[in-house]
Amino acid sequence: MKLIKSVLLFCIITCLSNCKKSTSETNVSQEIKVEKHTDASGFKYETVTNDPTGLRLYTLENGLKVYLAKNEEEPKIQTYIAVRAGSNYDPKEATGLAHYLEHMVFKGTDEIGTQDFEKENVLLKQISDLYEQHKGESDPDKKKEIYKKIDEVSQEASKISISNEYDKMISSLGAEGTNAHTWFEETVYKNKIPTNELDKWLKVESERFSQLVLRLFHTELEAVYEEFNRGQDNDGRKAYAAMLEGLFPNHPYGQQKTIGTSEHLKNPSMVAIHNYFDKYYVPNNIAMVLVGDLDFDETIQKVNNTFGQFEKKEVVHPTLPKENPITSPIVKEVFGPTAESVSLAFRTDAIGTKEEKMLTLADMLLANGNAGLIDLNLNQKQAVQSAGCSPTFLNDYGYHQFYGSPKANQTLDEVKDLLLSQIDKLKKGEFEDWMMSAVINDLKLNQTRQYENNTALASAYYNAFIHHQDWKDKVAYLDELKKISKQELVDFANSFYKDNYVVVYKRKGEDKNISKVENPGITPVELNRDKESKFVQDFKKIEAPALKPKFIDYKSAIKETKTDSGLQVSYIDNPNNDLFDLNIIFDMGQDHDRKASLAAGYLDYLGTDKYTPEELKKEFYKLGINYSVNTGSDKTYVGISGLKENLDAGLALLEHLWSNAVPNQETYAKYVDQIAKGRQNSKLQKGNILWSGLMNYGMYGDNSPLRNIYTIGELQDINPKELVDKIKQLRDFKQRIFYYGKNVDAAVASINKNHKIKGELLDYPEKTKYIEKETGGNVYFVDYDMVQSEMIFLAKGAEFDPNKMAASRLFNTYFGSGLSSIVFQEIRESKSLAYSAFSAYSTAQEKGDSNYIYAYIGTQANKMPQAVDAMMDLMTNMPEAEEQFNAAKEATLKKIAAQRITKSNIFWTYEGLKKRGIENDNRKEMYETIKNMTLSDLKSFFDQNIKGETYNVLVIGNKKEVDIKALSKLGEVKEMDIDYLFNYEKKNEDIKL
Template sequence: NVAICMAGDFDPDKVVATIDKYFGSWKKSDNVVYPQFPVQKNLTSPASSTVIGKEADNIMMAWKMDGAAALQNDTLEVISSILNNGKAGLLDLNINQPMRCQAAQAFNYAMRDYSQFIIVGMPNEGQSLDEVKSLILAEIEKLKKGEFSDKLLPAIVNNMKLDFLRSLDDNEKRADAYVNTFINGRDWQTEVQKFDRIAAMTKQQIVDFARRHFTDGYAIVYKKQGEDASQKKIDKPSITAIPTNRDMQSAFVKEIKDSKVEPIQPRFLDFKTDFTQTKTKRALPVYYIQNKQNQLFNLAYYFEMGEEANKWLPYAKNYFDYLGTDKMSAKQVQERFYQLACEYNISVSNSNMVISLRGLGDNMQEAMTLMESVINHAKVDRDAYRKFVEQELKSRRDNKLSQKANFRALQQYGEFGAYNSFRNIPDSAELVNTNPQTLVDMIGNLKNYKHSIIYYGPLSEKQLVATIDKNHAVAKSPADVPAGRPYTMQQTPTNEIWIAPYEAKNIYMVQYHNEGQKWNPEDEAKIEVFNEYFGGGMNGVVFQELRESRGLAYSAFANYATPRRKGNPNYAFTYIISQNDKMMDCIRVFSNILDTLPQTPAAFELAKQATIKRIASERITKDDIIYSYLAAKQRGIDYDLRRKVYEQLPTLTLEDIVKFENENMARKPWRYLILGDEKNLDIKALEKIAPIKRISTEDIFGY
């Protein structure tokens, strides 16, 4: 049995008529019934398991709860936030904030038959998993005794409503609400009334519920770092390649392609009219869009500098999470932001830094005052800094155990060389010996630099400027931001093979090519269609040749990438995760399809239409309009590039794509970046391609 769940920019009457036309004759089948499984017994004591693997230690604890349709899950959502809401939950304030373990989080995993309430914990250096378990269980006991603030429950209700209002702006989330309600067997009216039920909950009801359900009947999994001696080797089955039929189409596909539909009309941005530009009394640029839909706001201070200008900025930002002010403790700061249903955040990228505040518009002024107090009057906590450094150093050690982290580090090293975002960090001695006051001053001194104000919210333009002038601390004559040393992508004049070690049954590999080709906006349409045709989704050449036809890869894709900053080059890469003994097969197939691009007119037409429809259906709204303008400006253009691409797409031919690929990717030198266990790789075959450069784990991480 089926539910059709839709959310979007459409005429409901027309959509219902279309659904009636194609699905109106469908009848519910009484033969389709939900399978019945034996009732799972409740645990009466802890059920413990241990898993051994290369990655870092952690524990996971879970309590079995009723299925997702049960009203019990409303209570579990609230309890999840009481324990862990990122700001003022019991785990947040009593474990994460004082750094009593590396991290602890809780969430309710609601499923049709049974739900799981899960808590995950990661230990500090030298801390046992049982010690982490004891910390978690102590917070569960506080929950069961009602040892949490009376202000927390109403704050949770406000924040849940805030999250719900945000979700209404996202079509995927709105449709998912229908989908999840249907598959979980909950009545829609029951779902709609959820917030009324939650708002009526009392603290005593929560405590009584916790006492009944958070018993010793939980499952606990200890994930320990090491080699699993119980692994058994199995014979690899042979796989016969399946011939692809990309040039063929079923009657069903042809019917869809030939159907006449009213085309979706694209909506492009006009950077001259879609937002307003003004200035504060300190001459800070203000980018403004009024929110006429609800009372939510987003406010940001945008600095055109990042870690390239100062490698300490990400660490200063992270340290601030543990600080209070000269008048409030760190705990009080977090609790107050949560009570206001507002949150502030500092984010640092390579070239930009953003201090943002968002939440309920009615509380913006108080939340902004609090944020300014934290930024400009943060109080150093040396004990917190010591713990912060200890956790950072442990995190670095854990990264070396992670296959994905090793691969990301190898990619950065292979594409940018030794000066890259993974390695441009303070070393351990610098971290230990630095005076934390310098990090506090680093954030506090941001008011001395030029920056922009970005706002989307209910205030009028005049009200916003007055609010900024009144509440935002800024120097009388802000200085230019310091120039950074940009990360520079390396060129690949010859074939090279770089191998970094990681013992696993599979390899991660990227082929990277860069010949310093400058980006030309006129090529963007060709690039987007090529990426869709060659390396995109299931219709792409890479997916069909590497996965569908030959079963060579767990994951495979390719991309011709364009820069985000003016003056930076285009580059190409392929990506694959495969078994060790299939590495050379993967390389051969990639070489074949790169040097001789398979040409299938029907698949090309699908790729072109997919690109057209993606652009036509895309809607950039709210402050994303402003960030799109700033991104375009960074690339050296002052218009919505999608318009140019959309206008060029209809005239593109398969021959254009083949020519583009021949000029930019075929028979080019590549740098092969391989993360794997060398003793299980065909090194002799690799040496026939190019000389091998062996790179240590310390090289790629820089520590």
């Protein structure tokens, strides 16, 4: 399905989902109204009739909004604390403030994160005063002197502070997804907690939001600057910022980046941050969202006893500038090392307007991932490399964005004109009448799928709050869309889409607007991980109700039956709705046959003797059925999914395509050209170079699976009929089926009718085995135009052993992942050497393969030598912190206890276990093992499996900035050719970008 990028549209799509009712059972066409209730304790709340989500919306006396919804599928609660405070409200002279404040809210209060706040506060006041001097000083040398003093006083203050106490407490609950984000109109704090830990979570959060203390300020500021640098290395973000600047020449949407400007980040004001917190972080400007396994009456009482005690204050958001109409195209250019692309954007009215409804429909008619105008006329016909569109709606305005990537030797203007031509088709009404209802059904189908996830539902609630939306209007939304006629939409398109757009050309080339910053020379601050505040000591004494883990007997949870032809059918009933997922599984893939994935990709562009490719896409879309043919390294899946009532028709259509696909030489030639351009584009992505190209080379050397590909010349020589025959012959090989849905008997009957098997099935071809190389003594470097440098330390470990999985999981929690991990604390919190740093002991996915140890750092090139030394010291000498170990152990056990493997995940999890030679739910053994582990045991695991390992070092960065001499101390430095890493042909560089 189409990936909806807009947060708001995501909520529109999903706000009516129902985990307990099927699409056909949900009737939102009845009258929708708000009903008011009072619970047994006297708390008033609102519900909406025919609301499939079951929302209870409370408003406490202090104005705090509380969104509660119940889903008992797993003993967890998705929590959001949403504040109507984003970058739109940053002072013009202090952009980035709201985002930086978000970081600082994790640093504690006068009770959390300190040994003696009275003494610490004296020093924090000095630091604040010094920052005000620093901000007002224009002489660069004097600014440096002031900064040295800030660093000096910060050292003294850090001796009193205690790093990461908030995260230690939250982690000890077994929380997942601890994070936050800031955007134009919002700052949102996130956690997913076990149900039994709600009381402790509320205690921590109510304390956290009661007061702001800006401790460990200058080290966190440096981390934010590293985040700023990562943005400078992201061409997509730069193009997005240029688009917003063009759309909004006056409004903060286009004039104030959430991350802020380089100059403002260098000159912060702690006073301004405090003022912002005091103004906006008040209960009547905040919503709490809790979705999951909860009791309504008990939960609202607990929220009122904590957050309900905060004092209400008047909140006035600033009046923001209005924009004049755009009367002619506005052109922007952005340069960077990645592949070229073009985007167009039309400014829209705000959320909640009639224009939002019109554009939601227009967007889906243009691109829905299947049968939209852009899907069929551009992507399906391979007229461009790729194209799509998506809308975003905000409080004051919105935008409808179109994007496209060129084929080889295609200009960006040609892509732009093709995008505009599809808009013209919409304006002329050149789409079939049935599409109007089909896209609304598609939205309903998506909402049902997506709201089986509590996080998606909770996201819809907080978005409604941020955007001042009544939930009643969200529930009625799709019914409102049904009222729009085709003619009404066409008339709207003609009035809306004119020359009133911004076009952004992302071109390949040097970005001359990069802001670079010197390493400020921060002295590492004290972490005091062996200390605890009184708040934490008291917090640890609070007992939560026990939550016992539940483990699965896979062999009884996954039922078995057979088709008439003897195919094994594994199945699991869908208890929630009438959606199904049917997969025919072949235990062979790319490693068995290099042409397998090539053939699977080609099939997507083919028609049959009955349907053109475009007609086929429409037929599937009419049914609300998605089909797929996917090939991995060792598996191939042929499947369909959608509404159960259309399973038989969908399977018949898939089998028709499978049996009757017609090869087309012209289509194949375009397909090969697309592969060639895709390769050219992929090798320009730094993440792909590091995590795919260099990682595979570091593991396998010259004979990696990544390099085992056909050259473009070889692809051109292949007869497309051979690929079609290969897909058709696939059904002659051994296969099995997995079905998730209701009424397995009807599903099997459909398989018997449509999926015919002839004779004895064939064995699979022999699988190619790739030999893992020993690691150590090598530095593989790729030169890339970027501000930061990124590196991975990679060591081959022992062969996979299921007995190590418990210790490795605990080790990763304690040492390498999360805000309170040893690596994060040492590299980022103490030394400010990187925005992102983590490490892991990674267990193999298949029996007989090796485990790997890796560590990652993303930092400024001028900090790399110090960052390398710090990371290698940690990977050699694991710090032993008893309290931190106990917290990591408690967190790991609680996560296992709260985990529930449900629905189709039962089957897919078991598939993964069997690849490792495991036939049972090994979480039980892991749980018991971890429960009995000591810090000494973990130290032994480290000494036996990590300490002393030799690493291949994988580095990507700007050769002009990276200290190659320092890298040579880690091993022999070999500058890698990107084409060689991926086994691409040099002649591909001639493709015009």
